[in-house]
Amino acid sequence: RHKQQNEGALAFKRIVVTAGPTHEPLDPVRYLANRSSGRQGYAIAEALADLGASVTLVTGPTDLRSPAGVTIIRCETAREMQAAVSRLENLDAAICTAAVADWRPATEAGQKMKKKERNDAPAPLPLVANPDILAEISSSGSSRPTLVVGFAAETENVEDYARAKRLRKGCDWIVANDVSPAANVMGGHENQVILITSDSSEHWPRLTKEDVARRLAMTIADWFSSKTE
Numbered sequence: 001r002h003k004q005q006n007e008g009a010l011a012f013k014r015i016v017v018t019a020g021p022t023h024e025p026l027d028p029v030r031y032l033a034n035r036s037s038g039r040q041g042y043a044i045a046e047a048l049a050d051l052g053a054s055v056t057l058v059t060g061p062t063d064l065r066s067p068a069g070v071t072i073i074r075c076e077t078a079r080e081m082q083a084a085v086s087r088l089e090n091l092d093a094a095i096c097t098a099a100v101a102d103w104r105p106a107t108e109a110g111q112k113m114k115k116k117e118r119n120d121a122p123a124p125l126p127l128v129a130n131p132d133i134l135a136e137i138s139s140s141g142s143s144r145p146t147l148v149v150g151f152a153a154e155t156e157n158v159e160d161y162a163r164a165k166r167l168r169k170g171c172d173w174i175v176a177n178d179v180s181p182a183a184n185v186m187g188g189h190e191n192q193v194i195l196i197t198s199d200s201s202e203h204w205p206r207l208t209k210e211d212v213a214r215r216l217a218m219t220i221a222d223w224f225s226s227k228t229e
C-alpha cells in the first residue's frame, strides 16, 4: 500500500468503529437481519489505522476479511455489540457505521420453531427494542469520546432526517447516505454521502467506499489537529 501523505496524523488516537449488520436470533437456525455488507465501516477502520490511529473494529457478521492493522471484535447481536463497545476505555473517537437491528425477537426459542399444521396461520412475532449504541456513547458523560460520528441510512428526505437524527442521538457529526433502491449503494462498492455537523452540510461526490473512508479519516485528522493548535 502507498504511504499516506498524512501518515501519523492520528497517532495515539484510540478509535472504535462499529460495522456490519446484527443478527437477532429467533431460534437456533433463524435470525432477523438487514442488507448491510459492512464494507463502509471496514474501509473506515482501515483508513483510520493508515493514519496511525489505534483502531478497534466491532463488527456484526460479514463476509469481509479483517482490515490490516486493526483490532477486530466479532459479535452477532446488538447486545453483544453494545457489551463489546462498553468495555473499551479512553476512546478519542467513535464511528458508528453498524446497521444495528432496532428490534429483536422478544424471546429466543431453544429449539427450532415448528409449524403445527400444514396450513397454520403464522404465529405473531413479538419484538423488543435493542439498545441504541450510538446514543449511549454520545451521552456517556466524562467517558464520552471527544468526537462521536453516526451514520444515517435514509431512503427519503435524507438531509432533513439526518439533521434531526444528529440532534436526537447527541452525536457530533452524522454521515448521511441515501439507501433508497434508486441510489443503489447498500451492499455495493460506492457511496454518496452528506457530512452533517452542528453548523454545516458537505455534499460529497459519489465515491468508492474506500474513498469515502479516506476522506472521512482525513477530515477527522484535520479536526483533531485544529483542536490542538
Ligand code: CTP
Binding pocket: 018, 078, 096, 097, 098, 099, 100, 101, 102, 130, 131, 132, 133, 134, 135, 149, 150, 151, 152, 153, 154, 165, 169
Ligand atoms: N445505531 C446504533 N444502535 C442502534 C441503532 C442505530 O448504534 N440500536 C447507530 C447506527 O450505527 C448509526 C446511527 O445510529 O450510526 C443511525 O442509525 P439509523 O438506523 O439510521 O437510526 P435510528 O435512530 O435507528 O432511526 P431509524 O428509525 O431511521 O432506523
Ligand code: CA
Binding pocket: 100, 101, 102
Ligand atoms: Ca435503525
